Amino acid sequence: PSSSSKGPDYVYFDRSVAAFSEDAILKAKAAQLKLANYYKIAVDSAIERNTRRVELERKLAADTTSSDDRKARQLAQLGRKESAFLRLRRTKLGLDDFRTVKVIGKGAFGEVRLVQKADTGKIYAMKTLMKSEMLKKDQLAHVRAERDVLAESNSPWVVQLFYSFQDTSYLYLIMEFLPGGDLMTMLIRYDTFSEDVTRFYMAECVLAIEAVHKLGFIHRDIKPDNILIDKDGHIKLSDFGLSTGFHKQHDSNYYSRLLDTTNGVSPASNPGRNSVMVNAIHLTMTSKDEIATWKANRRKLAYSTVGTPDYIAPEIFLMQGYGNECDWWSLGAIMFECLVGYPPFCSNSTHETYKKILEWQNYLVIPDDVHLSHESEDMIRRLICGQDQRFNVDQIKNHSFFYGVDWETLRQIDAPFIPNLRSVTDTSNFPTDELESVPDQPAGADTSGANKDLAFLGYTFKRFTTSGSGF
Amino acid sequence: PPSPTPGSKALYLCSPFAEAALVKGNFKTIVMLPKYVDMTEWVAVNIFDFYTNLNLFYGVLTECCTSQSCPTMSAGPQLDYTWIDQNRRQIKLAAPTYIDYVMTWVQNLLDDDLVFPTKAGREFPPNFPSTTKHIYRQLLRVFAHIYHAHYHQLLHFRSEPHFNSLFAHFLAFGREYGLLEVKDVRGTATSPVGVGDLWEKWKDMGILEG
Ligand SMILES: Nc1ncnc2c1ncn2[C@@H]1O[C@H](COP(=O)(O)OP(=O)(O)OP(=O)(O)O)[C@@H](O)[C@H]1O
Numbered sequence: 001p002s003s004s005s006k007g008p009d010y011v012y013f014d015r016s017v018a019a020f021s022e023d024a025i026l027k028a029k030a031a032q033l034k035l036a037n038y039y040k041i042a043v044d045s046a047i048e049r050n051t052r053r054v055e056l057e058r059k060l061a062a063d064t065t066s067s068d069d070r071k072a073r074q075l076a077q078l079g080r081k082e083s084a085f086l087r088l089r090r091t092k093l094g095l096d097d098f099r100t101v102k103v104i105g106k107g108a109f110g111e112v113r114l115v116q117k118a119d120t121g122k123i124y125a126m127k128t129l130m131k132s133e134m135l136k137k138d139q140l141a142h143v144r145a146e147r148d149v150l151a152e153s154n155s156p157w158v159v160q161l162f163y164s165f166q167d168t169s170y171l172y173l174i175m176e177f178l179p180g181g182d183l184m185t186m187l188i189r190y191d192t193f194s195e196d197v198t199r200f201y202m203a204e205c206v207l208a209i210e211a212v213h214k215l216g217f218i219h220r221d222i223k224p225d226n227i228l229i230d231k232d233g234h235i236k237l238s239d240f241g242l243s244t245g246f247h248k249q250h251d252s253n254y255y256s257r258l259l260d261t262t263n264g265v266s267p268a269s270n271p272g273r274n275s276v277m278v279n280a281i282h283l284t285m286t287s288k289d290e291i292a293t294w295k296a297n298r299r300k301l302a303y304s305t306v307g308t309p310d311y312i313a314p315e316i317f318l319m320q321g322y323g324n325e326c327d328w329w330s331l332g333a334i335m336f337e338c339l340v341g342y343p344p345f346c347s348n349s350t351h352e353t354y355k356k357i358l359e360w361q362n363y364l365v366i367p368d369d370v371h372l373s374h375e376s377e378d379m380i381r382r383l384i385c386g387q388d389q390r391f392n393v394d395q396i397k398n399h400s401f402f403y404g405v406d407w408e409t410l411r412q413i414d415a416p417f418i419p420n421l422r423s424v425t426d427t428s429n430f431p432t433d434e435l436e437s438v439p440d441q442p443a444g445a446d447t448s449g450a451n452k453d454l455a456f457l458g459y460t461f462k463r464f465t466t467s468g469s470g471f
Numbered sequence: 472p473p474s475p476t477p478g479s480k481a482l483y484l485c486s487p488f489a490e491a492a493l494v495k496g497n498f499k500t501i502v503m504l505p506k507y508v509d510m511t512e513w514v515a516v517n518i519f520d521f522y523t524n525l526n527l528f529y530g531v532l533t534e535c536c537t538s539q540s541c542p543t544m545s546a547g548p549q550l551d552y553t554w555i556d557q558n559r560r561q562i563k564l565a566a567p568t569y570i571d572y573v574m575t576w577v578q579n580l581l582d583d584d585l586v587f588p589t590k591a592g593r594e595f596p597p598n599f600p601s602t603t604k605h606i607y608r609q610l611l612r613v614f615a616h617i618y619h620a621h622y623h624q625l626l627h628f629r630s631e632p633h634f635n636s637l638f639a640h641f642l643a644f645g646r647e648y649g650l651l652e653v654k655d656v657r658g659t660a661t662s663p664v665g666v667g668d669l670w671e672k673w674k675d676m677g678i679l680e681g
Contacts, residue, residue: 020627
């Protein structure tokens, strides 16, 4: 190499990381990635900020009816929003920034509370997840990655996540509060829905699941407890990013072990033998007693760490690989429950349910005393069926069960049940009396405010403005 | 670590290292105050980010920057920064101690809601501009020490495009908002700041405009 072409100051430097610790090498790599990411975001947000300003300026310029004063105020308002957003980037959050109004729900890894942010007075739902309960440690990183993408979604079908932070024991998610409760509570209250009401909820679920799939996710755990109801009676799916892939009950090894402990033999590996048992279990399933027990325990099941496999597609247990069609199976099971009053494979024990799901051909039975229209039954059978035969989203939308549904305007029409709310903190749609023993603050949480975590800002500015309820 | 041989040009001034950059083009896009945005809020979040990013790179160098390798807070062949203690005495500190003091002090300010408010509706204190100038001055010293004493280590890690861009952004931002005094970047005739020459070079190259 000639120094003339490179200039007099050109220097060769022999690079080698041999003298450094593994730790330093990793840190250096991480620092480079973080900085590259930082500048990428810095440039992107400068462009986005600029676009927002230009859009508003253009809109105001075209507006001939507003006074100049009013226009100036609108521009100042945009500046304040942008400034508040910059402030959010420096904001650290801790549990002591929120006041618990009431415990409103319980899930496998923690509780859900209705909370009020101390400085703004705004209302949110706060979900706590106990880290030690989240089985494998590397799942936390997985959760984080999924949550990042989730938080980017601005879909009306997905519960909005505003913030998350953590302390040594818990991960906290601050979400929008959906005052209408969930579909499980509705089903407990109403037992069954008419076909029209079912059509409404199923159609909304179709669009919600489609939205989730378009984001690149498979929910895998759609069940009535995860279908939340907003103040207008429309549905949203609760934070599926967290339910994906790490819950104990989804661990296929866990299921195989469960199965091995039942009759010693896996039905999947010995289908011949299981067909013999069909009648016995079939009888049990239609027995009123079993259904009554299942119903009585419905909520307890939701609270347990093992959870209910009632809505999970068979291919998930079988470790044969699956795609997003597994979510359509779950929808079929929920539809069955809406019309019949209990899910198709419910039993007194998890392993029974599990076995019935694997042999769905023998156990999917519409009870004689329930009358379903031909379309409803057919829809259910197109969803609860083998992976290859299952309908895809377009086929579902065009099925005669959904005849007359306007898919474009569904969310704008009046919902069949509109929650009757007395205030923004009305919790009458939640089983709060069952949760009275749950403490206001999660046990062992850091309430000192000493070790606050930088709030995770996974949402875009759009989310911040359109929601109108950013901090 | 081997310090640059006296007389020879510092590596960070040499090609191709002085020109290495992660961020190409003009810093204007990310330095300029966005229209209608509150300037104090803009300065606050940027200082927060400079601190975080500088900390990230200093974290890489902690095993190289020890009281043995760096008994003084050096930033040029004739320049050792001194720390002012509570009794207003100038004291010489080993670079890692000095930097630890700076970073802890800045972190505490950033965490203090009365200095860097985060609560909705809380205002910045009246002395905020002078606080930020103080912070900027000390962060500059950390940059200056890393360039002077640890640049070759950054080269081994292939981090010079990243670190250069961070520093160039820091300089451009500091000049734009009056946070940075020229005399602090250059130093005095008898004890110049090493990176003062880099600043001149970058200015000549036109990368600090904005
Ligand atoms: N954003 C919210 N607004 C109102 N209520 C909520 C909200 N999120 C959850 N809930 C209530 O809390 C209950 C439990 O929440 P969720 O199902 O998310 O917990 P989980 O069982 O741990 O979740 P999963 O197991 O599906 O990850 C819900 O059934 C619902 O009643």
